[in-house]
Amino acid sequence: MDRNMTLKKLEEGLFKILMVVSALIIMGVLIYIVGTIIYKGLPSLNWDMLSKLPGGGFYLGKEGGVANAIVGSLYIVAGSLLISILLSLPVVMYINFYLRKNSLFANITRFSFDILFGVPSIVYGAFGFALMVYLGIRASLLGGIITVAMLIMPIMMRSLDEVTRLLSRDLPDALLSLGATRYEMTRVIIRQLMPGIVTSVLLAIGRGIGDAATVLFTAGYTDNIPHALNQPVATLPLAIFFQLGSPVEEVQNRAYASAIILTVIILILSFSARYFSSRYSKHKI
Amino acid sequence: MKEIFLESMQEKSISGHIQDNPVEPSGSGHSMRVENLNVFINDNHILKDINLDIPEKSITCIIGPSGCGKSTFLKSINRMHDETPEVKINGSILVDGRDIYGPRVNVIDTRKKMGLLAQRPCPLPMSIFDNVAYGPRIHGLKKRKALNQTVIQYLQYVGLWAEVRGRVRTPATRLSIGQQQRLCLARGLAIEPAYILGDEATSALDPISTRKIEELFIKLKEKYTLILVTHTLRQAKRIADYIVFMYLGKVIEAAPTDEFFNNPKKQLTREYLSGSFS
Numbered sequence: 001m002d003r004n005m006t007l008k009k010l011e012e013g014l015f016k017i018l019m020v021v022s023a024l025i026i027m028g029v030l031i032y033i034v035g036t037i038i039y040k041g042l043p044s045l046n047w048d049m050l051s052k053l054p055g056g057g058f059y060l061g062k063e064g065g066v067a068n069a070i071v072g073s074l075y076i077v078a079g080s081l082l083i084s085i086l087l088s089l090p091v092v093m094y095i096n097f098y099l100r101k102n103s104l105f106a107n108i109t110r111f112s113f114d115i116l117f118g119v120p121s122i123v124y125g126a127f128g129f130a131l132m133v134y135l136g137i138r139a140s141l142l143g144g145i146i147t148v149a150m151l152i153m154p155i156m157m158r159s160l161d162e163v164t165r166l167l168s169r170d171l172p173d174a175l176l177s178l179g180a181t182r183y184e185m186t187r188v189i190i191r192q193l194m195p196g197i198v199t200s201v202l203l204a205i206g207r208g209i210g211d212a213a214t215v216l217f218t219a220g221y222t223d224n225i226p227h228a229l230n231q232p233v234a235t236l237p238l239a240i241f242f243q244l245g246s247p248v249e250e251v252q253n254r255a256y257a258s259a260i261i262l263t264v265i266i267l268i269l270s271f272s273a274r275y276f277s278s279r280y281s282k283h284k285i
Numbered sequence: 286m287k288e289i290f291l292e293s294m295q296e297k298s299i300s301g302h303i304q305d306n307p308v309e310p311s312g313s314g315h316s317m318r319v320e321n322l323n324v325f326i327n328d329n330h331i332l333k334d335i336n337l338d339i340p341e342k343s344i345t346c347i348i349g350p351s352g353c354g355k356s357t358f359l360k361s362i363n364r365m366h367d368e369t370p371e372v373k374i375n376g377s378i379l380v381d382g383r384d385i386y387g388p389r390v391n392v393i394d395t396r397k398k399m400g401l402l403a404q405r406p407c408p409l410p411m412s413i414f415d416n417v418a419y420g421p422r423i424h425g426l427k428k429r430k431a432l433n434q435t436v437i438q439y440l441q442y443v444g445l446w447a448e449v450r451g452r453v454r455t456p457a458t459r460l461s462i463g464q465q466q467r468l469c470l471a472r473g474l475a476i477e478p479a480y481i482l483g484d485e486a487t488s489a490l491d492p493i494s495t496r497k498i499e500e501l502f503i504k505l506k507e508k509y510t511l512i513l514v515t516h517t518l519r520q521a522k523r524i525a526d527y528i529v530f531m532y533l534g535k536v537i538e539a540a541p542t543d544e545f546f547n548n549p550k551k552q553l554t555r556e557y558l559s560g561s562f563s
Contacts, residue, residue, distance in 0.1 A: 100370040170407040174469070177363055177401035178420045178476055179393045188419075192410040 037263065041256030049257055054223045061248040066258050069239035071225045072141075073265070076235060077209045079145035084153045084204060089197070092160040093186045097172065110161065116154035122213040124151045129217035142229040144219025151214050152204035159203055163196030164189075198277035202270050209266060212237035236262045316341035316510055317362075317480070322376035324357055324366070324534075331357050333534045335376070339527075344502060344511040346525035346542075348518065350562055354534040355514040359482050362512065363399035364392050380479075397424065400473030400509075402486040406465035408457035409472075413440075413449050416457045416468055420476035439471040443501055463494025470501060481505055483513040487520065499524050518558065522546055530554050 052065035095106040128147030137143055171192060175185040190197070212235070220232030221242070236258055243255035317339035324332035332354045339345050347355045357366075364385060366372040377384040385395045409416050417436040418426075426432055436453070440446040445467045449460070457468055466486065473481065483502070487495040502511055502524050515521050521528055521542070528545040530538045530553075538545065538554045549555050556562065 170403060170405060171409070173365065173368075174401075174403065174407040174409065176368060177365060177396055177399070178423070178472070179397035180423055181393065184423050188409055188411075 034263070037256050037259045040253050041258070041260045044250070044253040044257040045260055049254065050261065053225070058223075059242060059246050059248075059251055061246075061250045066234075066236065066239045066254075066261065068223055068225050069234040069236045069258065070261060070265070072219070072222075072233040073209055073236045073262070075141055075226070075233060076144045076148050076215065076219065077205055079141070080148035080152055080208055081201060081204065083145065083149040084156050085201065087149075088153055088156040088160055088200075089190070092157055092164055093189070096161070096164045097182055097186055097189070113154050113158045113161065117158050119154075120213070121151055121211045122216075125214045125217050128214065132218060138230065139218055139220030139232050140230045141219065141226045141233040144215045144233055144235070145229075147214045147218040148208045148211065151211060152208040155207055156200045156204045159200035160193075160197060163193055163200065166196075167193065195277050198273045202273055205269050205273075206266055209269075210237055210262060212241055236265075316381060317512075318379040320377045320379065322358075322361060322378065323374070324354070324361055325373040325375075326357075326369075327371050331534050332361065335536055337529060337536055337539060339510060339512060341510045342506055342508070343526040344506050344513060344524050345527045345529060346521040347512065347514045347529045347531060348516075348521050348557075349531035349537075350557070351516075353531040355531055356484050357534075358531070359484050359512065359514050362480070363396050363401055363482060365396075365401075367392055397476050398478050399480045399482050400470075400476065400478035402466070402470055402473060402481065402483040404485045405489045406462060406469045408460070408465050408468055411457065412454045413457045413460070413468060414453040417471050417475050420472060424476060435475055439475045440468075442474060443467040443471045444497065445471060461494075463490050463497065466490060466494065466498060467501070470498070474505075479510065481509045481511045481513075483511065483515075485514055485516055488516065495520075530557065532557070 048063065049065040050070065051067055052063070053068050054066065055062060055064035058064035091109065095103070095109050099106045124147055128143060128150065131146075132139070132143045167189065171189060172185055175188055176182075180188075215233075215235045215238060219235060219238075221234050221238055222232040223234070224231075226233045240255045240258045240262070243251050243258060246252060246255075319335050319337040319339070322332055322335040323330065335358065347358065349355055360366050361374060362378060362385075366374060374386060377386055379385075380395075380398065384390070409419055411419070414436050417439055418432045421432060421435050426435065437446060440449065440453075445464060448464065452459075457465065460468060466489075470481075481502075487498050490498065499520065502513065505511060506526070513525070525542045528538075528540060528542055529536055530545070530551075532553055538549060538551045540550070545554070546558065549558060
């Protein structure tokens with residue numbers, strides 16, 4: 001009996017240590033990455049970085065900022081999110097509430113999400129580029145938006161589908177028994193799912209705003225802020241990539257400052273989305 | 286035990302009189318008639334030749350052991366099985382002489398006639414006001430004044446108005462479970478149904494809330510026909526005018542409450558009432 005208890009205690013202790021060590025490793029990696037970015041980037045971070053366009057010789061250490069890339073990234077994320085939400089939400093609602101539970105079409109659609117989810121972003125970039133060549137579109141904001149939308153749509157659909165499948169049948173049944181049509185039912189369900197939808201959008205933003213490979217061939221790069229969809233656009237991941245490639249140390253440090261800006265943008269979008277979601281979903285069951 | 290049931294079923298030839306003729310609890314007019322209703326889920330025969338008349342403006346309680354088909358029967362009445370393609374239905378349910386499974390019947394109109402009260406209260410993710418206003422809104426009532434009147438009327442009817450009048454714009458989820466169930470009842474009544482269907486509507490409630498809901502049911506039968514599924518024999522005895530006893534997908538016995546409890550005609554009913562099985 002005593003020996004059994006000792007073994008149980010040993011087992012308990014061992015697994016506790018394993019869990020703590022795993023958590024520490026994850027936190028350590030995160031702290032190391034964020035710490036490096038802040039340590040190297042903070043001295044170069046100033047108002048000019050945020051507000052100015054890169055002047056001539058910016059990549060050789062002269063004055064300027066990455067306002068073009070900040071605005072460009074926000075344009076691309078906003079556009080691709082709009083397309084993704086408009087396409088993902090109806091698809092997920094359709095396969096969950098219009099098709100029967102084990103419908104072949106729904107299963108094939110889910111399988112497609114899974115495959116598309118795992119496709120590397122460079123493949124989307126190459127596909128987007130090929131599509132643009134076929135359609136005769138130049139590297140532009142529109143090209144970037146469409147390609148990033150293709151990248152984030154499977155992420156959004158997969159997470160939305162998971163959230164929707166967790167919904168209890170009670171709510172749809174309550175709505176249908178009141179004589180609601182499926183469309184009316186879906187509208188109420190979307191309100192109920194709002195926190196999950198926000199989480200899906202955040203996942204998509206995180207992936208879309210930080211990806212360089214998709215926009216490398218499709219969005220182009222410019223030192224200006226685009227004023228039309230057919231103009232090329234700069235993005236923060238590419239700005240970081242180009243600055244890190246510079247032989248000038250000062251410019252390399254500006255890459256880390258740009259990374260801080262990218263991280264802060266994600267944080268701001270994340271907190272705002274959570275705030276509006278909690279306000280909007282105060283009636284959630 | 287199982288053998289005894291089967292034996293008693295064979296002895297009393299359940300599929301004889303009851304299944305061939307609609308069960309007609311005496312003493313009231315008829316507004317709903319179920320004829321030869323059979324429900325299959327995949328290849329399982331769940332409801333078998335149900336023939337039944339539901340008396341109007343009264344409470345009919347459907348009782349029986351778990352898995353006997355009570356809830357399946359209730360879902361057949363408001364066509365909620367339409368949402369499950371695996372379910373196949375034969376037979377007819379005549380509401381005011383018209384088969385709700387007829388070829389040109391609008392499902393939404395049918396559901397609108399049946400207010401459903403589920404086992405667990407399920408308020409919609411919106412305010413108390415909007416919960417009650419939801420049904421009238423989707424069925425075309427848009428004028429604010431009329432909506433206000435409707436909401437107040439039905440909240441008063443279920444005895445919730447006095448408790449929530451200062452906070453009708455707050456989320457319905459902030460109400461207690463008992464209050465939520467009364468809200469769901471008000472929401473169901475607001476679409477002006479002719480029938481109230483209750484699927485073990487008090488099973489998740491505390492005794493005080495249960496009593497309030499039961500009192501409401503008794504009040505409601507002045508205007509509505511109530512069909513309630515319950516697991517609690519005492520509840521059925523307290524509130525029902527008619528009892529339908531189901532077992533293994535068949536109606537075994539249907540009778541006015543006093544007659545059912547004091548003088549059951551079937552051996553299986555007697556065994557169920559004596560607690561031989563549940």
